[in-house]
Amino acid sequence: MAERITLQVTRYRPEQEGRPTVQEYEVPCEKEWVVLDGLNYIKDKLDGSLSYRWSCRMGVCGSCGMMVNGEPKLTCATFLSDYLPGPVRVEPLQYFPVVRDLVIEMTDFMVKLKSIKPWIIREDEKPLSEGEFLQTPEQLDNYKQFSMCINCMLCYAACPVYGLDQHFIGPAAIALAQRYNMDSRDQGANERLDILSQHEGIWGCTFVGECTKVCPKNVDPAGAIQQYKLKATKEWFKDFLMPWRAK
Amino acid sequence: MKETPVYTEYHPRWYRARVSTYWWIRQWKYLKFILRELSSLSVAYFVVLTLLQLRALSRGPASYAAFQEWLKSPIVMALNVVSLLFVLFHTITWFNLTPSAMPVRVRGKRLPDWMIAAPNYVAWLALSAVIAWLILRD
């Protein structure tokens, strides 16, 4: 006889209420069930009106990020049995506006991701006749960790600075900028520096370090940001001491 | 029907939670972070203490002796103890975070964090020993 566990799920229906409320559901707690299984059970059997995002159910798409007992988690990778006897609070991802129930508005994240120019920038385009870019394993290793981001936004939910300051670009965006800056094929570090060096770009970061702790893919955005701070500082001193440098 | 209907667009209202002023008290990990940041107050306190001591030193033996006595008062002593704890907290967290900011690659592999933090600790102990020797020798 399977155990049961109670999920306390945030509901928000803007057409009928002005603030979110909490609704409790009792779901089975099968041996390998994750929180997402619980939500799907609610949707299928208990309350079809519940709205939430999910897709791959295996931790690679980044869709199912939510707050589970106050911690940002991928609900497809968080086992219900770990929370027995419960109850488990399931809330929408922190620091984002809530559209409905557990669905958050992520346009700000998308805008910030795009703002750091996440593509290979070349000063001189390599003609097709010269073939492909070659990269050694060491060169790949330089940026590989930062390329593993699945855009799940858990780091933004963990970052108090992002919660407090809407201008802060945020961990995933900066890690992505580093991913391209450290790529041997890229020549756009200078262009990205303009955006990231804005007053609020990266300098709001106070190295809380929670972003790295919650990242399901070990991207270490906090490390990326600190490395970027060092680099931006070196560039500042170079500009200061040698203002004649060609930009 | 000749008139076009007037359609009022309906945009559902997003809910934006305001971040509480007490966000950092609610969870231990955030409180620990704020305590780490507040350790800078102890650093500033130490600088002020040092400047007061140097001023007393400039003014002669009587003034310096009076300063030594003042250091023994309970409030100052309590502040010193608390500040020392905070400053040690600063040192340890500072060294532990250094590897994140400065990854070192040897032959393509990244060195583990403790290999970058350890030399800092060793240098700190060595430097402290040298300073202790300088202060204590007569």
Add this chain to the structure above:
Amino acid sequence: MAKRSNEPFLWSLFSSGGTVAAFLVPVLLFFYGLAFPLGWLASPGYQSTLALVRHPLTRLVLFVLCSLPLFHWAHRFRFTLYDGLQIKHLNEVIIVFCYGGALVGTVVASYILWNIP
């Protein structure tokens, strides 16, 4: 090209001040703030301390010790006020208080160290 912020300079003061503080403050605070006043170790006399302090190299080290960590505090405390108390709207006041305070401390330190007999 957009104007680049001058935050990197302030951050460099913060990080160099933090490093100086991390290495030098614990041992000095332990001896002068605890061990000597509490009598755990015999306090070196006035003459001995003065001889140590008046050396130009010591004065230089003490200047660095009394200046950079103050800027470390200034930068860190500024952001603590922004995030902890959420008073970022008092930005100008905070900046003057923090970095101004550090500057005042630096000037005071220079004066005192210059005038050691």
